[in-house]
Amino acid sequence: MKEKRRVILLLVKFLVFNIVNATSFSDLNLKRRGADDCKPVVVAHRGASGYVPEHTLGAYALAITMGADYVEPDLVMTSDGHLISRHENELGHTCDVSQRPEFANRYRTQNVSGKTVTGWFSEDFTLAEIKTLRATEPIPLIRPGNARLDKAYDIPTFQEIIDLVKALEISENRTIGIYPELKYGLHFQNLGLAMEPKVVDIFHRNGYTEKNDPVYIQSFEVSNLKKLKKLTNLRLLQLYGAPTARPFDQAELGTWLTYARMATPKGLANVAEYAAAVGPQKSYIIPRNLANNLGSPTNFVKDAHAAGLEVHPWTFRAENVYLPKEFQSNNSSIAFGDLESEIKAFLDAGVDGLFVDQPDILVRVRGQCSD
Template sequence: MTRTRLVVLILSSLALPVPVAPAALASGVLPVVVGHRGAPGHRPEHTLGSYELAFRQGVSWVDVDLVPTADGHLVARHENEIGGTTDVARRPEFRSRRTTKVVDGVELTGWFTEDFTLEELKTLRTVERIPKLRPDNTIYNGRWPIVTYQEVLDLTVRLGRELNRTLGTYPEVKHSTYFSSIGNPVEPKLVELLERNGLNRVDAPVVIQSFEVANLRRLSEQVLVPLLQLTSSDGAPADFAATGDVRTYADLVTPAGLAEIAEYAAYLGPDKNQVIPRDPDGNLASPAALVHDAHEAGLLVIPYTFRNENSFLPVEFRSSADPAAWGSIFSEESVFLATGIDGLFADQPDTALLAVTGS
């Protein structure tokens, strides 16, 4: 039995929305919608408010980016640099923590989770990351603290009981090579959390993601839950760059590269521009062969990220010159769904669910 078919059978048994390659599934199965960082089109990302809203809007899965603290906890932040997503810059007691680091080859200046204990991070309050595009979200600035992955798991259990359905997470291991290089790796902490919560089992509602490759290969031997290989429309995995491997993400999405991914992962999570590229004017071009090739390799395809704001939409689907205004997201999502993708990551899960269900 292939890893993909096993994933399908397991999720079906849980009554969870199952992302499935069209040729392999019974009729009536809909593509899955993953709340990308919760529902950040409506609430500041990676907060309990954002995750809870996503679940209440109807999704059964949320994406949770994980970075470590100085004392070994995993917290939900898109990046370990938290100057733009918390009030740390306005906290005089942490002024001396501001520093410059090189993370995956990029020089960053700010405040980093690995330099704070969890107790210290819990004194901070979260804020909207892109206030110019999402000004309405700023009314929630300061409402929620930084949340741990354990707290997100606790939320899925509590809300699952209330909503009478199984809820799950897509934890993403961030910057694996970097955190390992400083002696604070994410993966052992994640495996320990899964074990502690009884989630290291084949039927657990968990899908582990990473933009790197070597860590997923190692995890495939340590966990029973499915894995998702993330790819980008440019660049290369950080672990490749660190070891002198000259392959890029473009190489990973060739038929040969996809066959290798299928050895350890059940899912492919490409940048949506790898599914349908844009032309020089910013309009959608013809679909690439990626969805077909990934399905041939036995992989389920869940691209990222669908967002309603004009700033993120192809030119032909923008409603105006206002980057923050919402454009024709249903049109964009319908074009992508027609390629046969098995799901999608969305910042506004409610509209993505409408696009998938058609009602």
């Protein structure tokens, strides 16, 4: 097992750190497949997070070599205004900060987007301090294999992810998209650490400026997407949480706008005024019944398409614990079930792309994609 882990690390290091050699070919005019040329679009959720600890350069590199069209980093802010990739601004579940006595005094409780959260927060650390931390698997009981790579990687910046993508575009000879989610937008705005202009600035400085460029910027909030619409031509995606919930920024504004209202034909038409796509929970498209089996498809995809929106639902995972009952393989919650069949059901419902933790499975279901 130690030897296998060593080989994996060597492979990922080769993919991640051979940028210097790869970029010597950057001026070649190679014919590349576009990130949106094949359907459904394969969005590697937090990288290949079903195989490697999420939001690490290793996870993103593996996803790309597996054939993902887009890598999906979640972004939060440091105290000195840098964008880093973590699913939450609370760091305790995804790195070794709890084992670092020098940071024990950073442990605190605060309100984050309407929820009381206790732990260590990205906004209390400088980038230099963040770079001393090592990433860990957040769900080791479900993904014990991933946990074997705990502390193998550091926490990447947004720019480092872009650099990795651009390097691997050369070796893969295809365009690879970047699909960031802005986490807790209003929370960081209230701290004076607004991430929206920083994300746009980094994208624009790296040559991503137009609506057809391989980028989607996503958020569960509404106001920041409308702000982004004024700052950039890059495509935006509105995420959808639980139907009865309200986007946090809308709750703060007192608008009473719920995700359910945003899922109606009128609501989708309103979303289409600022977004190019929507990212709903899977249940908006095919709900599950009381037996935890897939039910009948709704009209969500049809209504979204009528409004001119693409539909990229989340999140598809291979472990039994996440699958509908009819696609589970055995009584082990962590064993892989029949994710392929679940994916096929959603493709039959007309979706345009999927967020997936095991991108190789979706690539296999999609089949050969010609350049």
